[in-house]
Amino acid sequence: MRVSTKFSDTIHLLAFISVYQNIHITSAVIATSINTSPVVVRRLIGTLKEAGVVTTDAETHNPIFAKSPDEITLLDVYLLTEGHTPLFALDKETNPLCIVGANIQDVLTGIYHEAETAALMELDRHTMQDVIDRLLTADKVKKAQAASA
Amino acid sequence: MRVSTKFSDTIHLLAFISVYQNIHITSAVIATSINTSPVVVRRLIGTLKEAGVVTTDAETHNPIFAKSPDEITLLDVYLLTEGHTPLFALDKETNPLCIVGANIQDVLTGIYHEAETAALMELDRHTMQDVIDRLLTADKVKKAQAASA
DNA sequence: ACCTCCGTAACTTTTGTGGTTACAATAATT
DNA sequence: AATTATTGTAACCACAAAAGTTACGGAGGT
Numbered sequence: 001m002r003v004s005t006k007f008s009d010t011i012h013l014l015a016f017i018s019v020y021q022n023i024h025i026t027s028a029v030i031a032t033s034i035n036t037s038p039v040v041v042r043r044l045i046g047t048l049k050e051a052g053v054v055t056t057d058a059e060t061h062n063p064i065f066a067k068s069p070d071e072i073t074l075l076d077v078y079l080l081t082e083g084h085t086p087l088f089a090l091d092k093e094t095n096p097l098c099i100v101g102a103n104i105q106d107v108l109t110g111i112y113h114e115a116e117t118a119a120l121m122e123l124d125r126h127t128m129q130d131v132i133d134r135l136l137t138a139d140k141v142k143k144a145q146a147a148s149a
Numbered sequence: 150m151r152v153s154t155k156f157s158d159t160i161h162l163l164a165f166i167s168v169y170q171n172i173h174i175t176s177a178v179i180a181t182s183i184n185t186s187p188v189v190v191r192r193l194i195g196t197l198k199e200a201g202v203v204t205t206d207a208e209t210h211n212p213i214f215a216k217s218p219d220e221i222t223l224l225d226v227y228l229l230t231e232g233h234t235p236l237f238a239l240d241k242e243t244n245p246l247c248i249v250g251a252n253i254q255d256v257l258t259g260i261y262h263e264a265e266t267a268a269l270m271e272l273d274r275h276t277m278q279d280v281i282d283r284l285l286t287a288d289k290v291k292k293a294q295a296a297s298a
Numbered sequence: 299a300c301c302t303c304c305g306t307a308a309c310t311t312t313t314g315t316g317g318t319t320a321c322a323a324t325a326a327t328t
Numbered sequence: 329a330a331t332t333a334t335t336g337t338a339a340c341c342a343c344a345a346a347a348g349t350t351a352c353g354g355a356g357g358t
Binding site: 003026027028038039042043045046061 | 306
Binding site: 003004005007008009011012015016019020032033034035074085087088089090091093094095098099100101102103104106107108110111114115116118119120121122123126131134135136138139142 | 152153154156157158160161164165168169181182183184223234235236237238239240242243244247248249250251252253255256257259260263264265267268269270271272275280283284285287288291
């Protein structure tokens, strides 16, 4: 399937509004960075505002964090954007008249839940602040390398 | 777009050929249990044979395990069926002229890899034998409940 | 008043799925 | 040997989820 990039794009968006706080941010500017359309960006921001993660700055009218980037984990973002889609998909139409078909869904539900939880716990270990710090460090490294080349 | 059920269906198929070893198994019979078409089942079996997980029994001509269900983990099955699709999708078209766009892919690649690995390690903890055991237990429980009702 | 931008809705495009049809090759059954 | 059943593939179709596009009323700043 076309894999959803909403999760990645939303993290990108949040990092962007943090890094570029000092400029005038419009949905079009963010869209250029993500390489998508302004409408898509507005939709993502809509979700974030609805969830109380982002608000509008009274002075600049830029979108800004409504709570500290330290307090927003990637799990929070994931649940907002793709939380409705399970990481591992069950086949829900199995034949109930067969030992396997009748019970496989319950068995897999349990195992999938363990695996999914393990992944989501990892996401919860990283905050938006971590992501922003890593971005800025990666940028410094890249610029230093370019200068010494 | 449709969510892939290849992973779940392949586990189902493997459990089926183990549980119903004593009957004549055709792709049509398996398809009835999974509630799909025989061609889809043949495709799944094709992948399993190619990977050396399944072979054809010389006498019954049923598909059978080529190695012990103890030695096949759900991770093995996952990698065969959906291993090419990352659990968390990057957006690969971000703008390289922006601090965020230029570095977000590297940052997220690292974090996603940690999360994905955590999930896959869980899958690796479960073998096909585990799944079969759980199915048979679930079936016994269900039948006992039905009898006492 | 004008311009910019947002929020939303409706529609289109794209593309990974599974399902379907078809058929030659192989094997089992008579 | 002839017949029937089944497999392994290929080609094609239908579906649905996601993103992109178009459009436009409304809010706010100049």
